[in-house]
Amino acid sequence: MSGSLLPGYWYVVAESRELTCDSLLSRQVLDVWIACYRDAQGNAVIAEDRCLHRCARLSNGKVRDGELTCGYHGWVYGEAGKVIAIPGEGGAAAATKRNLQAKAFSTREQDGYVYVCLQPGAQTPATAFVLPRPEASGWRHLRLQNRFRNSMVNCVENYIDVPHTAYVHHGVFRKPRQQQIQVSVSRSKGHVRVQYLGETMNLGSFAWFLNPKGGEIEHEDNFYAPNVTSVHYRLPRGYSYIITSQSVPVSDMETLVYTDISYYFGRWTALAGWITRRQAQTVINQDIDILNQQAEVIEKYGENFFTTAPDIIHSLTSEIITALQQGTTPAELPDQKKEVRFWV
Ligand code: FES
Ligand SMILES: [Fe+2]
Known part of the structure; x- marks a missing residue:
């Protein structure tokens, strides 16, 4: 594992719906090859993708009823990666005698995601980042997965970078208008909060729908160490949307990003699903x-x-990540509060 990656945190390894009782997923998180399946109790097992016997990839085997059979000589793995049968030695009794277990990692399931922590004994938070998903009636939610050929840090930077939106997403999101906006930035522990004040509608091709009178919008961006950004827009008609991105390093220069979008567009919310998804994917493709x-x-x-x-x-964000890479905690970084002005 590369030293710039941070193993002691929860990372999404799959969506819960992708991991059924008969599926076997092959993933890479922080340079580690992973095989994922569900055991007979339905618990996710996330194991190093390497058979203990002769190093075949476990993810090339087969899973049935919560048991993974290696495709090379048929060793069978069950709960928590434990070896439960060794066919070449007669089966289950031999496995009991040998008492072997594949290297398996801590997992948790939350908000429809399966998370992994790759560092044994790490002081990980008890829960993974809790997604801001308003439960109020009328809100809808959608989820996207995208692969970026760049580092986690540069992906994170992009999602909370406003000035690029007028250029990379010209017309779709914003246009350069040289409007001055007041920005309040604060950092406390592992959290950076950015509040944009005085921005009136400049949201590209859907401005006519989102804010036809061009009123002031409330816009806030957040970064939560080490890999989550969450962007909130509140528009004058009570319309609102939240875009939360979890950037999971596949390797130093490859990142898998899980994007959750929650939205409320009044009576249009139910109809807005496909267009919200399409617009979001267009914007993400431009970022890719x-x-x-x-x-x-x-x-x-x-x-x-x-x-x-x-x-x-x-x-401010990269200082936090660098501190984590050097073994300090974000709490040791000085709190910051700054007012800046810039033009978009
Ligand atoms: S390599 Fe997996 S059973 Fe032999
Ligand atoms: Fe972007």
Whole structure:
């Protein structure tokens, strides 16, 4: 595992619906190859993707009734990755005698996701990040998965970067209007909160629907260490949406991003599902392209960034991640509060 990755936290490894009783998933999280299945009790088992016998990949085996059979010589794995049959030695009795267990990781299931923590004995929080999903009637929720060829840090930076929206998502999201906005940035422990004040409607092609009178919008971006961003928009007609992205490092320069969108558009909410999904995917595809491009340049020339006023947000976030990588806790970083102005 690369030193820049942070194993002592909860990361999404799959959506709960993807892991059925008869499915076997092959994943990579923080450079670790993983085989996922459900045992006979329905509990997720997340094991290193390596058979204890002769190193076949467990994820190439088969799962039935909560038991995983390796595709090479048929060893059978059950609850928590325990070996429950060794056919070449007569079956179950031999396995009981040998008492072997594949390397399996801590898991938890929450908000429709299966999470893994890859560091044994880590002081992980008791729960994974709790998704802000308003339960109030009328709200709807949708979920997307996308793969980015860039680091977790650069993905996180992108989701709470407002100035790029006018260029990368020109017309879809914003247009350059040189409107000055007041931005209040605070950092406390592992949380960076950014509040945008005085922004009137500049939300691209759907402004006519979202805020036809061009009133002031409430917009807040949040970063929660190490890998979650959550963006909230509250619009004058009571319409609202929340976009939460969990960036899961596959490796140093590959990130799988799980995006949860909760939205409320009054009486149009039920009808808005497909268009919200389509717009969100269009925006994400544009981010995938720009982040691929950025990664290619970084690979060729190194990561040399120039920091301007709006980039303060990125400095505060990356300081937290660097602190975690160096073994300090976010609580040891000084709290910060700053007012900045910039133009979009
Ligand atoms: S390698 Fe898996 S059973 Fe032999
Ligand atoms: Fe973007």
